[in-house]
Amino acid sequence: MRxxxxxxxxxxxxxxxxxxVDLDVAPGEWVTxxxxxxxxxxxxxxxxxxxxxxxxxxxLGGTDIASLARRQRAQLVATVPQHPVVPPGMxxxxxxxxxxxxYIAPLGRESHEDLRIVQERLRALDLEGFAGxxxxxxxxxxxxxxxxxxxxxxxxxxxxxxxxxSALDIGHQQEVLELIDDLRREHKLTVLAxxxxxxxxxxxxDRLVLLASGAVVASGPPPEVLTEELLSLHYRARVRVIxxxxxxxxxxxxx
Amino acid sequence: xxxxxxxSKLSPWWLGAGVAAVxxxxxxxxxxxxxxxxxxxxAAQLLGLDSGLxxxxxxxxxxxxLPRVLLGLLVGAMLALAGGCFQGVFRNPLADxxxxxxxxxxxxxxxxxxxMRADQVVVPIVAFVxxxxxxxxxxxxxxxxxxxxxxxAVSSFLAAAQTYVLQRNVDTIREVYSWLLGRLDTDGYRxxxxxxxxxxxxxxxxxxxxxxxxxxxxxxxxxASLGLHPQRSxxxxxxxxxxxxxxxxxxSGLIGFVGIIxxxxxxxxxxxxxxxxxxxxxxxxxxxxxxxxxxxxxxxxPGELPIGxxxxxxxxxxxxLVLRMTRTVSL
Numbered sequence: 001m002r003x004x005x006x007x008x009x010x011x012x013x014x015x016x017x018x019x020x021v022d023l024d025v026a027p028g029e030w031v032t033x034x035x036x037x038x039x040x041x042x043x044x045x046x047x048x049x050x051x052x053x054x055x056x057x058x059x060l061g062g063t064d065i066a067s068l069a070r071r072q073r074a075q076l077v078a079t080v081p082q083h084p085v086v087p088p089g090m091x092x093x094x095x096x097x098x099x100x101x102x103y104i105a106p107l108g109r110e111s112h113e114d115l116r117i118v119q120e121r122l123r124a125l126d127l128e129g130f131a132g133x134x135x136x137x138x139x140x141x142x143x144x145x146x147x148x149x150x151x152x153x154x155x156x157x158x159x160x161x162x163x164x165x166s167a168l169d170i171g172h173q174q175e176v177l178e179l180i181d182d183l184r185r186e187h188k189l190t191v192l193a194x195x196x197x198x199x200x201x202x203x204x205x206d207r208l209v210l211l212a213s214g215a216v217v218a219s220g221p222p223p224e225v226l227t228e229e230l231l232s233l234h235y236r237a238r239v240r241v242i243x244x245x246x247x248x249x250x251x252x253x254x255x
Numbered sequence: 256x257x258x259x260x261x262x263s264k265l266s267p268w269w270l271g272a273g274v275a276a277v278x279x280x281x282x283x284x285x286x287x288x289x290x291x292x293x294x295x296x297x298a299a300q301l302l303g304l305d306s307g308l309x310x311x312x313x314x315x316x317x318x319x320x321l322p323r324v325l326l327g328l329l330v331g332a333m334l335a336l337a338g339g340c341f342q343g344v345f346r347n348p349l350a351d352x353x354x355x356x357x358x359x360x361x362x363x364x365x366x367x368x369x370x371m372r373a374d375q376v377v378v379p380i381v382a383f384v385x386x387x388x389x390x391x392x393x394x395x396x397x398x399x400x401x402x403x404x405x406x407x408a409v410s411s412f413l414a415a416a417q418t419y420v421l422q423r424n425v426d427t428i429r430e431v432y433s434w435l436l437g438r439l440d441t442d443g444y445r446x447x448x449x450x451x452x453x454x455x456x457x458x459x460x461x462x463x464x465x466x467x468x469x470x471x472x473x474x475x476x477x478x479a480s481l482g483l484h485p486q487r488s489x490x491x492x493x494x495x496x497x498x499x500x501x502x503x504x505x506x507s508g509l510i511g512f513v514g515i516i517x518x519x520x521x522x523x524x525x526x527x528x529x530x531x532x533x534x535x536x537x538x539x540x541x542x543x544x545x546x547x548x549x550x551x552x553x554x555x556x557p558g559e560l561p562i563g564x565x566x567x568x569x570x571x572x573x574x575x576l577v578l579r580m581t582r583t584v585s586l
Binding site: 118 | 261262263464466467470472473474476480481482484522526527528
């Protein structure tokens with residue numbers, strides 16, 4: 001499903017966080033938004049997820065999210081926030097089942113189909129052995145997989161990921177990103193993510209969007225966005241960009 | 256295909272245990288007292304069978320003890336259900352109608368109504384208004400800060416207002432004071448008839464929405480991204496639970512800590528999903544308060560302890576226990 005954002009503006013407490021963002025994500029494409037702290041990356045994702053007052057249009061396959069009921073929207077867009085709430089005492093299977101909420105009637109209960117999908121997502125994310133455990137007792141990498149499993153249980157064609165690897169060590173970062181890439185291909189998901197690690201962002205995204213002060217300042221395949229000029233200008237960082245096998249490698253250097 | 260791991264739901268075993276607990280509390284509560292009656296014969300009498308009790312004993316059962324035990328069951332069910340519901344709505348393990356100031360709000364409303372010699376039917380309604388106002392106050396004052404401390408402040412303020420109302424109406428002070436300490440006094444089935452409609456509405460609404468309480472446990476932003484209207488769900492749940500609390504307070508006064516003890520024990524035993532916590536809180540809350548009442552009226556017999564004093568005696572240490580065990584620091 002195509003995600004089209006045009007002239008998106010978000011004002012929070014009188015401050016304009018997003019100043020007219022245009023962004024188009026093709027069906028099945030993975031676009032990662034990068035940018036310095038405070039550039040508006042998370043705000044962009046929240047606005048697309050529909051949880052912020054905004055102006056401008058966010059179209060999901062041609063339909064404006066403003067015209068969708070919450071449940072319909074939740075069937076089209078699934079979000080993994082940067083720091084998901086870990087409810088005390090909740091078991092992994094119950095947590096993943098929460099992803100089926102948009103399909104369960106307000107006073108109803110889950111169907112066999114819902115349970116089948118939960119089971120399938122648990123298997124896909126290698127969580128079957130953890131299903132009966134409490135979410136709190138899982139390690140960082142396992143939790144991240146549970147967060148993903150809940151989002152995937154929404155069976156939504158568009159997946160929003162806010163810093164999906166920020167809490168993980170380097171090995172688990174790669175593992176989770178590979179997993180997302182596999183799932184994206186298998187389920188033909190459209191992925192819009194934000195990331196801080198620039199090299200990893202470039203290796204896994206089809207396209208990068210560089211956001212600075214609430215506006216898109218560069219967009220394109222990773223080698224076009226991850227350049228020493230753009231990064232030093234917008235991040236005020238001293239970096240060296242080295243060509244790698246799967247995209248540019250960004251290395252910070254001391255002056 | 257049958258999924259290997261099944262989601263939490265109400266276990267039939269715990270449901271059976273809850274029903275059994277209610278039955279035991281009912282029979283014991285009716286059997287024991289100044290004149291003790293054989294429990295088996297009492298059970299037979301309650302089931303409408305030939306019990307072998309004489310006329311006087313049968314009258315003790317149906318006219319004196321049964322209404323009181325039923326009232327204990329109803330009030331206990333309401334307070335425990337409301338406690339469990341508030342804990343989910345506020346995402347706070349220490350939430351309880353008493354600690355949030357909601358009972359105090361209901362108390363001020365009821366005191367005012369009694370002092371003004373309003374009709375007994377009006378008392379729960381005024382108590383409900385007080386409960387809703389105090390719930391809103393606590394929520395607004397404690398939002399993002401410390402809900403329980405806000406509840407303490409609201410409680411103290413309302414208690415002061417209540418004392419003022421009392422002092423201005425000294426002629427009703429005895430009546431209000433004995434009610435304030437928490438009591439399950441009955442004259443026939445009048446109190447039960449008063450409480451029952453509110454209790455039914457509150458129970459049906461809260462139980463119907465118990466799944467949404469599980470969704471609310473991931474916070475408003477995530478619940479909204481899952482298709483819920485968190486504020487709307489919370490308002491409905493809060494209103495229903497406050498209604499149940501207010502009605503219970505109007506007939507029985509301020510009985511604290513039931514709403515914190517019962518849902519916590521249920522949570523420890525039967526799992527953390529509100530789908531089982533809430534229905535089991537109704538059953539075990541009912542049994543718990545009926546048994547506490549039994550203790551309150553037998554321990555210093557022929558005297559009687561105010562039931563609110565007994566629940567506080569056990570509840571306050573329990574509260575500290577929960578406080579020490581709770582991992583999340585935010586109150």
